[in-house]
Amino acid sequence: DIQVTQSPSSLSASVGDRVTITCQASQDIKYYLNWYQHKPGKAPKLLIYDASNLETGVPSRFSGSGSGTDFTFTITSLQPEDIATYYCRQYYDLPGTFGPGTNVVIK
Amino acid sequence: EVQLVESGGGLIQPGGSLRLSCAASGLNVSSNYMSWVRQAPGKGLEWVSGIYRGGRTDFADSVKGRFTISRDNSQNTLYLQMNSLRAEDTAFYYCATFTILKDWGQGTLVTVSS
Numbered sequence: 001d002i003q004v005t006q007s008p009s010s011l012s013a014s015v016g017d018r019v020t021i022t023c024q025a026s027q028d029i030k031y032y033l034n035w036y037q038h039k040p041g042k043a044p045k046l047l048i049y050d051a052s053n054l055e056t057g058v059p060s061r062f063s064g065s066g067s068g069t070d071f072t073f074t075i076t077s078l079q080p081e082d083i084a085t086y087y088c089r090q091y092y093d094l095p096g097t098f099g100p101g102t103n104v105v106i107k
Numbered sequence: 108e109v110q111l112v113e114s115g116g117g118l119i120q121p122g123g124s125l126r127l128s129c130a131a132s133g134l135n136v137s138s139n140y141m142s143w144v145r146q147a148p149g150k151g152l153e154w155v156s157g158i159y160r161g162g163r164t165d166f167a168d169s170v171k172g173r174f175t176i177s178r179d180n181s182q183n184t185l186y187l188q189m190n191s192l193r194a195e196d197t198a199f200y201y202c203a204t205f206t207i208l209k210d211w212g213q214g215t216l217v218t219v220s221s
Contacts, residue, residue: 034207034208036152036208038146038152042213043201043211043212043213043214044144044152044201044203044208044211045211046207046208046209046210046211049207049209050207055209085151087151087152089152089208091206091207091208094157094165094206095142095154095157095165095167096154096206096208097154098151098152098153098154099151100151101151101152
């Protein structure tokens with residue numbers, strides 16, 4: 001099974017800060033990686049698919065990059081409404097594997 | 108626009124059974140890969156089960172042999188039958204579409220407790 005690690009597990013940043021989360025797969029998954037945002041009491045939301053493609057309607061301050069085993073998710077200017085837990089998920093090998101999540105809070 | 112509405116959650120005693128439903132609009136559940144994903148209290152997202160367009164089903168090891176997934180094409184609804192429930196099955200359960208988990212419902216809470 002493909003394992004997915006994610007770091008950091010939590011981060012605290014100020015409004016306007018650039019935030020970066022990394023995700024590493026245990027083997028080459030090409031570009032088969034997505035990023036999700038999950039706010040308490042809400043449905044998870046797909047933000048980035050296939051490593052770097054912005055889902056329709058998602059603000060452009062969110063972006064993703066990487067391929068193979070190493071991936072990066074970036075919020076260029078953190079907003080108060082971005083407080084959430086962010087998950088990466090590989091789907092190269094279905095049913096897919098979620099990373100453990102990164103909890104983003106405002107400093 | 109795709110809309111997914113889960114229902115069927117509730118409080119159930121250990122060993123009991125529940126059937127969750129996911130009513131879909133804006134897509135055909137029979138024509139697409141559909142999944143159930145859960146989040147236990149204080150934990151991350153965990154894929155539970157999926158059903159392919161052709162009918163093949165998959166389950167996480169933690170629920171294999173206890174849960175079944177099915178769909179009703181006429182009702183355009185996805186189901187998760189959960190038997191022999193355990194305390195560790197307590198979670199919000201979400202249905203989601205496609206292999207990229209593009210669309211999600213709001214979830215339904217299952218609490219397994221005596």
